[in-house]
Amino acid sequence: MVLRIATAGSVDDGKSTLIGRLLHDTKTVFEDQLASVEKASLRYGDGSLNLALLTDGLRAEREQGITIDVAYRYFATPRRTFVVADTPGHAQYTRNMVTGASVSDVAIVLVDARNGLTEQTRRHLFVASLLGVKQVMLAVNKMDLVDFSRDRYDEIVAAATAHATALPAPVTLNPLPISALLGDNVVDPSDNMPWFTGRPLLEQLETLELDDDQNIGARLSVQWVIRPYSTEHHDYRGLAGRLTGGTLAIGDRVRVLPGAQQSTIVGIDRGGVPQETAEPGEAVSIQLADDIDVSRGDVLVTVAAPKPPVVADQIVADVSWMVDKPLEVGSRWIIKHLTRTAKAFVSAIETRHDVVTAAQHSTERLELNDLGRVHLNVSVPLVVDLYDDHRPGGAAILVDEATGMTCAALMIRGFDGIDA
């Protein structure tokens, strides 16, 4: 199974070096890539091989020695395949941390052993918690620069553990001392830190067990209606989309939300091939027994769903604000949720989350990189889940109608006007 990893740390904590080290030590780096890095190391450094240049692909990044944008890397060991989202450390790029965390199973949060827990570390832990990333590898890096001191390491782990109790949702901290530069405890155990009895980072990642998704009942948000109009498939009407939440089988009774209609599944195709059932994650095309009105944006849900979604046009959501233009009470945006696009009006800003102290502050506006909780009125009813119950149905984005820019990531936490 693929493990999706988000990495986060402050500037110069050694994130890119760590990923370069993982790629290098798992023999994922090709000869020409290594040659290119050797060449670049001469230009942008002291001449020693700079593994960070493996991931810092943009010219400005190489020149400034920083990571600007999320980079995705792939590597595999005999045990597991990994996708790494390498996200930048500076405050102004926190939106990328949110983006990386949104699709990740585990976060690697790097701490510079010399600096200890910084504001950025606390921010990253907060973001991981808010986005529902429940497993965090706390990698205390640059141990070589603090003489591999066990006391220093214990001090940092204690501070992180204390901070974790204040986070909005519980996360499991898996701490370990490393030197990404020298390779200690990355792929191979460290000879310099015999006092650390845990396993190296890669081995922990290879064996990390994730919670199974709970079965909340199948849902399919309709992306496209397939109507061939051909002689052979004259009456074919396929509701195409990606299944989530549970399995679906021919004969299942389904509701078409947000309306009240029901029908029975009579056909499931995947890539044009008929099958009896569909599993979560599959991109399928569904045929119903009845010729009822279903179009893009509607959601099919099994009548038997243990935890069905809620139809709501007033939602409460945590928001990560991603653009310069602020979010204010009364402002209007485009909201995209599943395959439905609608308009949204900000009716209230409940709080701004203090990501360092995890305190709540009342505010009139949310600025770039702020995290907060807002209340939205939506122009049409949405078929929503709580984010913690089901990520696909509990996530949304806001788009600026004027610029087309994606402005926010939303995690739905509740509904106004109905009892959920």
Next chain:
Amino acid sequence: MTLIDNRLDGIDNDEGLDELEDEAITIIREVAAETRAPVLLFSGGKDSAVLLHLAAKAFRPGNLPFPVMHVDTGHNFDEVIDYRDRLVKEYNVRLVVASVQASIDAGRVVEETGPRASRNRLQSVTLLDAIAEHQFDAAFGGGRRDEDKARAKERILSFRDRFGQWEPRAQRPEPWNMLNAKIRTGEHLRAFPLSNWTELDIWRYIAREEVPLPSIYYSHRRVVIERNGMLLSVGGPVVAEPGEVPFEETVRYRTVGDASCTGAVRSTAANVHDVIAEVAAARITERGATRADDNFSDSAMEDRKREGYF
């Protein structure tokens, strides 16, 4: 633990391919639904063959609801054009051809001269002109993040301004892989459904789905010259310079691009299974081995992407 062990381990099964296929089909359907006039860029190469195969599957039993566009440099391998025309019939799609020669004739671009001239860079202008002429607002491409360090930073939906330019610092975030296809007149999107595929995934998928490819992807005898460590086919746009002696070699292509700058590799891999074993064992990424244009400078790909290259 060696690279070869790592890579060969996942070869005998199709692990992960279903997930990649589901993701790609979901992206293709979403972009088709959210844009007015999408088009699929088809080069005749293996990535665009896989892309076309996935697009056809996404809408089955219906037809592909958008056309396919080939940016024709005029420097093609003959096999590739035959193959393209065969596929267009097989998948029953509408083909649009954008010609670099036409751009040269119209004075839109100036042909490079000299024995190492290539039309590869000129494609960007032809592509942008064709997008404007046909008013396409989204172009599907076969780009993968594992191809190049600049591509590793590319979003699934890549926004291009009115000049067709890519601005890496102003990319739209894609939390939960949610796609925002909103654009203004004159702007367009590039969509990369294969973003998360590796070269090995592509080959395993080709084997599983029996995706047809041009014959030059498999080993054959060819007269070549060796230039900067690359084998270039002689006859056609590549001319031997003094001191370069053409010789016959058993080769195959790992990528198919403009014939002037796409190199062959020595290989006896005669079928898709041989190729998978070869790719799994390879120590050089495909672009490093076969693309003269990317080796110009460390940021060659980034520079061309900014100009509007696919």
